[in-house]
Amino acid sequence: MKQIAKTILKIVKSKTGKEKFLVHYLDNCWLEICGANIAKHSKPNRIERGILFVNTDSSAWSHNLLMMKPQLLGKIKQNMNEIGSLRNTDLIIKDIMFFNGTITLKNIQEEKEIEPKLAYAPLSEEEKAEIEKKASQLSDPEIRSIFCRIMQDDKKRKKAVLENSKRQCKKCGVPIMGDDYYCPACERERKSALRLKIAEILHSAPWLSYEECINYVNCDKMLFSEIKSNIRSKVYLKIAGEECNAEDKVFATLLELGIVPEKLTDELIEETVERLRRNIYVSSSGSRLRSKE
Numbered sequence: 001m002k003q004i005a006k007t008i009l010k011i012v013k014s015k016t017g018k019e020k021f022l023v024h025y026l027d028n029c030w031l032e033i034c035g036a037n038i039a040k041h042s043k044p045n046r047i048e049r050g051i052l053f054v055n056t057d058s059s060a061w062s063h064n065l066l067m068m069k070p071q072l073l074g075k076i077k078q079n080m081n082e083i084g085s086l087r088n089t090d091l092i093i094k095d096i097m098f099f100n101g102t103i104t105l106k107n108i109q110e111e112k113e114i115e116p117k118l119a120y121a122p123l124s125e126e127e128k129a130e131i132e133k134k135a136s137q138l139s140d141p142e143i144r145s146i147f148c149r150i151m152q153d154d155k156k157r158k159k160a161v162l163e164n165s166k167r168q169c170k171k172c173g174v175p176i177m178g179d180d181y182y183c184p185a186c187e188r189e190r191k192s193a194l195r196l197k198i199a200e201i202l203h204s205a206p207w208l209s210y211e212e213c214i215n216y217v218n219c220d221k222m223l224f225s226e227i228k229s230n231i232r233s234k235v236y237l238k239i240a241g242e243e244c245n246a247e248d249k250v251f252a253t254l255l256e257l258g259i260v261p262e263k264l265t266d267e268l269i270e271e272t273v274e275r276l277r278r279n280i281y282v283s284s285s286g287s288r289l290r291s292k293e
């Protein structure tokens with residue numbers, strides 16, 4: 001069994017598939033792990049985010065097992081180590097939770113509601129054959145059928161996601177749900193590149209309004225305002241400091257008034273810097289007063 005388990009863990013690629021198999025595996029050696037008495041009253045149910053959920057037949061047994069958790073965890077880890085699953089940090093069981101029957105049932109019901117409602121797509125003959133070919137290297141018929149079931153479920157789920165999603169990420173092509181153009185990973189990457197780009201534009205042309213800025217970069221107004229206000233607070237700090245130079249003053253004036261450099265005059269710069277300094281003084285003394293209260 002241990003050798004076969006090792007092989008299955010290598011063949012099954014998805015994390016959920018591996019977790020499902022580990023639950024079957026632990027269920028199979030539950031007697032060996034915790035002895036006849038405990039095994040009679042409990043059963044591994046599922047693994048989620050490194051937590052093994054164990055079903056018990058009464059709250060008294062849940063309590064008993066809770067008291068024995070450290071020993072049980074130790075034995076489980078030892079057992080999993082023998083099938084090589086500890087090399088995969090994703091699969092390490094960090095904690096155990098015990099539930100008696102009714103609670104487990106409630107959890108399963110809640111879980112089903114959260115899960116997106118996907119119509120599972122039936123597999124084609126080729127897809128089934130492919131899975132059976134992979135399974136043929138397993139000699140134990142029971143393990144082989146568990147393996148096939150896990151792989152088929154996994155394949156069906158992936159197919160359903162693909163067929164249900166109307167869109168693919170414009171950048172990497174993975175299927176995505178909802179109305180987004182990018183997958184979460186690509187969206188994060190795109191946002192941070194966009195931020196840099198907007199900041200770069202505003203540093204070279206601080207007078208640009210949002211309407212002018214979108215001629216150079218495609219962004220929404222909220223992001224633009226957020227970045228402009230970040231730049232503004234940094235400039236305010238500089239203006240308030242001793243080492244503020246002529247360039248800072250010009251930059252602050254262009255940013256604050258939104259005027260093109262051609263319209264700059266000495267008076268405008270002086271006036272604006274004065275005003276900004278007054279504002280900074282008022283708001284910082286205000287906050288000092290507040291913090292004393």
Ligand SMILES: [Zn+2]
Nearest residue numbers: 169172183186
């Ligand atoms: Zn993507």
